[in-house]
Amino acid sequence: MEQYCAVVVTYFPDESCLENLEILCNRCDRLIIVDNTPMNGSYRFPKSQDTTVFKLGRNIGLAAGLNKGIEFGGRSGYENIFLFDQDSRQPARFFEDMLRFKSWADRLNKNFAFYVPDFYDRHSKSFATFPMLKPFTIKHRKCGQINSVPSDEALIAVTSGTLLKYSAYKRLGPLREDYFIDFIDNEYCLRAYKAGFKIAINCGVVLNHAIGRRSVRKWLGLTLKPNFHSPLRRYYIARNGVRTALDYGGLLPVYAGLIFCRLGHELLSVLLFEDRRIQKLKAMGRGVVHGFMGRMGPCPLTAMALDTSVKEG
Numbered sequence: 001m002e003q004y005c006a007v008v009v010t011y012f013p014d015e016s017c018l019e020n021l022e023i024l025c026n027r028c029d030r031l032i033i034v035d036n037t038p039m040n041g042s043y044r045f046p047k048s049q050d051t052t053v054f055k056l057g058r059n060i061g062l063a064a065g066l067n068k069g070i071e072f073g074g075r076s077g078y079e080n081i082f083l084f085d086q087d088s089r090q091p092a093r094f095f096e097d098m099l100r101f102k103s104w105a106d107r108l109n110k111n112f113a114f115y116v117p118d119f120y121d122r123h124s125k126s127f128a129t130f131p132m133l134k135p136f137t138i139k140h141r142k143c144g145q146i147n148s149v150p151s152d153e154a155l156i157a158v159t160s161g162t163l164l165k166y167s168a169y170k171r172l173g174p175l176r177e178d179y180f181i182d183f184i185d186n187e188y189c190l191r192a193y194k195a196g197f198k199i200a201i202n203c204g205v206v207l208n209h210a211i212g213r214r215s216v217r218k219w220l221g222l223t224l225k226p227n228f229h230s231p232l233r234r235y236y237i238a239r240n241g242v243r244t245a246l247d248y249g250g251l252l253p254v255y256a257g258l259i260f261c262r263l264g265h266e267l268l269s270v271l272l273f274e275d276r277r278i279q280k281l282k283a284m285g286r287g288v289v290h291g292f293m294g295r296m297g298p299c300p301l302t303a304m305a306l307d308t309s310v311k312e313g
Contacts, residue, residue, distance in 0.1 A: 002099055004080035004163075005030035007069030009062055012037050017086045018044055024084070025051050027095060032073055034065040061180035061298065066159070071174075074166040081169075085160040088119075089208035097205050098163050105200040109152060113168035113197035114189070116157040117205040118143045124216050124225055130154035130201060131258065138254045143203035152198040155252075159185040161207040168197060178296035182233065183240035190248045190255070217273055225265075228274055231283040235299050238263060238284040242291025263288070 006028045008021065013035075025031050025046035032052050033045055036059045045053045054068060066083060073081045080099065084090075091097075094117070102115045119128045130146070132139040132153045146153070162185075172191055175184050189199060216225055229237065241259045249256035263284075270280045286301065 002080055002103075003029050003078060004082060004095060004099060005032055005073040005076070005078040006082040006084060006095075007032045007034070007066060007073060008084045008086055009033075009065035009069065010035045010037065010043075010086045011059065013043055013086050020087065020089055022046050024090070027090070027092075028082075030073070030076065030078065032069040034069045036060060036062075036065050061177060063175040063179055063181070063184045064177040066184075067174040067177065070164065070166070070169055074169065079166045081164045081166055083159050083162045083164060085209070087210055088160045090161075091206065091208075094205060094207070098202060101200070101202040101204070102163060109198065109200075111196060111198050112152070112200045113165055113172065113192045114157065115163040115200045115202060116154075117161045117202050117207045119158065119161060119207040119209040121209055121211050123210055126216065126225075127206070128158070131156045133252055133254055133258075135252055136254055138258055143201070146201065146203060151201040151203070154199050154201055155193050156186055156189045157199055157201070158209070158211075159188075160209055168192070171195065172197070179240045179243075180236060180296075180298050182236040183244050187240075187244050187247070190244070190252070194248075194251060215273075217269075219268070219272055222268075225269070227266075227269070229280075231276060231279040232299055234266070234270070234280045235283040235287040235290075235301065237266065238287030239291040239296075240287075242288050243294065243296065246292070 006024055008024065008031070010017065010033060013021070021031070021033065025048050028050065030050050030052070031046065034054045034056065035043070035045070036056055037043070038058050045051070052072065070081055080102070082095070098115060098117065105112055105115060127142050129140045129142055132141055133155045172188070172195060176187055179187065192199070211227060216223060241263060245256040245259040267284065270277055270284070274280065
């Protein structure tokens with residue numbers, strides 16, 4: 001089997017996250033942990049010759065943390081690099097099954113940059129939905145509705161669970177660090193599409209994942225999925241969503257429509273079901289304005305920037 005490493009960016013990891021890292025340490029060829037927790041908390045990270053921990057002492061953002069881990073893995077000689085959120089849980093044979101899938105997929109198509117599993121959101125109790133985008137049409141499909149295996153129809157997939165080829169990363173460049181967090185995966189997948197790469201979906205493997213504290217609610221016949229994200233995360237989602245839509249709307253006009261529909265969904269979710277409505281609405285409004293202005297980087301709003309609940313998934 002091909003050699004591989006796993007990269008996890010941590011931020012105030014709780015006990016269950018640390019236990020998950022111990023499991024990863026025992027399953028991986030090499031585990032790379034980039035800890036974004038300010039002040040370097042005394043966390044019980046795995047101690048092993050096959051584990052490397054970067055304690056940064058400050059939050060440099062998810063994108064920069066992933067780039068640091070990916071580049072270290074690549075320099076260490078790994079072509080196969082897995083990316084995970086700190087609270088994602090892998091089935092026992094996750095790595096073996098994903099690498100076997102990659103080998104098979106590559107025999108069919110050499111243009112894959114990413115290989116992604118299905119995932120199960122343990123909060124909303126729902127499986128992944130993959131956007132199948134063409135310039136002017138969009139379909140959303142779950143694994144049960146995808147015919148071809150491996151499917152190469154999806155243009156966007158979440159970061160956690162992704163198997164990334166380091167050679168593709170070198171061609172595409174690093175994840176956008178000025179996004180800080182949120183929509184990093186969208187932008188990178190669209191960049192890969194623009195460069196002629198594809199995403200391979202492995203419906204035979206399911207990652208146990210969590211997106212915020214997502215739940216499923218009904219309102220006037222609509223299905224809404226409030227995530228209960230903090231105001232800070234609402235800012236980044238709005239800003240980076242608008243920026244990505246503007247940057248790739250010419251390539252895929254339907255994507256811009258998708259993002260503004262999503263922002264409408266987020267707005268309804270906040271208004272109808274979430275707490276701290278005023279704070280979140282202000283954060284979203286400021287995020288939209290900054291997205292149009294191209295004002296990127298860490299959140300410039302002091303009160304929100306100090307909100308440590310950004311550790312959500």
